[in-house]
Amino acid sequence: MVPALVAAALVDPEADGARLVGADGSPQHLVAAYRRSALDAALDALPDGPRDASVRSLVAGLRLVDVPDPDDAAADADTWDDVRRLDVRLSGGTIDPDDDRRTP
Known part of the structure; x- marks a missing residue:
């Protein structure tokens, strides 16, 4: 799964990463590959810092490639x-x- 996420992120040079998306369309932000520079910038942009911040709020502004998860793994x-x-x-x-x- 990780190689597929990395490959998907590399296809689009403008992408900040790739995340798995369930069959129901729900993004799985914890099953993803992110560019380090994009995560660093997202951390710096959190208004109250990272403490108690959700992953969803951290990655909300990132450009992510969706990778289907048809088996709902x-x-x-x-x-x-x-x-x-x-x-x-x-x-x-x-x-x-x-x-x-x-x-x-």
């Missing part, structure tokens, strides 16, 4: 439901709708 786990869904997918099980636990 970088799926978010923002909620407990997301965690259960990913646990089931990664373990090859299913969710029993009666108790919401993984079954083989």
Whole structure:
């Protein structure tokens, strides 16, 4: 995945990097390759400095190439439901709708 991100970023000399984008269109800013100079400039531009700044706010002004993630390899786990869904997918099980636990 990293080689594909780096290659995508290098295709466009004006790009500040490349990020994975899920099948649902959600950008995965933590699964990305960034030019160091672009990140340094973005850090310097944060009005209150980097402390407590979100990655989304850090990279908001960057020119990023989107790299599709058709297998949803970088799926978010923002909620407990997301965690259960990913646990089931990664373990090859299913969710029993009666108790919401993984079954083989």
